[in-house]
Amino acid sequence: MSVVPDSSTDASGVGADPRTGPAPGPSRAARLATRGIPLLVLLVLLASAPLFAAPFTANTLSRILIFALFAVSLDLLVGITGLPSLGHAAYFGVGAYTAGLVSIHWTSAAPVPVLLAAAVGALAAVATGWLAVRSGGVYFLMLTLAIGELVHQLAQSLSSVTGGSNGLFGIPSVRIGGEPLTLAGYVYWYVLAVAVLGFLGLWLVARSPFGATLRGIRDNEPRMRSLGYSPFRYKYLAFVVAGGFAGLAGGLFAALVRIVNPSDAGFTTSALILLAVVLGGAGTLWGPVLGAAVVVLVRDTFGPQLDGHGPLLLGVVFVVAVYVLPRGFAGLAGLVPGRRRSTGGTA
């Protein structure tokens, strides 16, 4: 019975869920406690990190949160909808440039730059997804790859707007109530607040009837058609939502590092984030958060200490992970007794 690749049921595992089967197992309150309390503890720990951690650590944690949000937005496509994209950094990059430009030329008052980043990221997905989601399989991979390269090239060549290959620099710090956030701890809190709201938004989307429809399309698209769903419409909407949240993550990234490079929209970034999703366990939402943490730590922390062999190390991590953990970190949770629902039934 454990042959069932029920990533979808794991995805629902984050929150209590109103299953009222004949054998409900532990009560809802108990389940809420077992899941809610660790989540709350984690949140408190994360929120208090700047109080005892060094600024460098706060910065790394901020990066992890941003890439985690980015990875979860991609998981909506890859894991929930079954659309593996090789160009998701395009929307991250569009969001980052949007937030940077808005901050430079208009205002850096929170949350204006990140909200516009999300909106423009979604608009970019509206413009490009229409074509991409009409294709499937390898063609979807190729099209998203092309879209990513297109955005990358645009960022390079529109140098009067984007700063070209020098990057868009001089992005002012985020302001809250007129005060610029300069300390790493404050920026971290800002990133944490927005990222948590982003996670919550994506989680709600995945748990909603809309999310169930996306999983249905992933599992059996022809059957969904016969149930009266237009897969194109739902995939397109998922693409746009994913683009919007990637844009939001990009906006946070611009606020954090205050420089945006064309490579942030390019293939390497897309590949890394896809790696984070696969490493963590596609379709679970929380797995990719762990995946993003590993990817960021290996690349940013250990990478420089290895004479620039960070990507090589990541490649090794990837190969080993896929070999040892075919369902990502999230697959490990399935081995813990009690973590999974009574999937075996009475058979």
Next chain:
Amino acid sequence: MSTTLLSLSGVSRHYGALRAVDDVSIDVPAGARHALIGPNGAGKSTLFKLVTGSMPVSAGTVTLDGTDITQLPEHQRARRGVSQTLQHSSLFLSQSVQDNVLLAAQRQHRSRRSLLPRRQAAARDRVRGLLVDVGLEARADTPVAALSHGERRQLEVAIALACEPKLLLLDEPAAGMSPAESSRLVGLLQSLPASVTLVIVEHDLDVVFALATSVTVLHLGQVLLTGSPDEVRASAAVQEAYLGTGREALFLDHPGSTQMEVS
């Protein structure tokens, strides 16, 4: 007296040179219990696909409730009330039984596509009711991949009913079911309201004659005969078509006995 719900006119489907469905015309009145029978390869499953729209016609028109739906894509036909079970189960294997039915039910009982997961009480109630109807209530949380073949067939029926169909097409729903399961199915189908029009393909003639008010016999893609169950049973042409398939015995049995075993 009653209006025609489904009307096929000159419907054909060719696979290369093979005429799988060849110039078929059938009228199914609203509320009918119509059976479609014929030997393997007669074109029954293909004909269903032409009605649901999962495959385009080569020629002819399909009319539902007075509207020509020949050019409509499959999902729009489904939204107009065409629902089906496929001969070969097509389910969402990684999801639970309940979630499978919910996918069909949530479209009917949605509360403005709410983002709040809890707000689906109506759809969930309907799912629970349907699972009781088909006899899967104890399996609600089981992943579909763990179901037996017969249980999957039952689940197919629950999903098809969750679409609240006007026209229900069942392609060999009892194939692979135990006698108990299949008589439960017959009971369920008999209890469907007249607002559901049923067209059923079934090899188990006990099931067919327990349900059908009219029967169409398909042979080599063509309609051999449409008539009442008694007419079909008496027809020499039908027995001819079944000769060599090993099924003629079912027809030659004294009529009437078949019904007793089921209901």
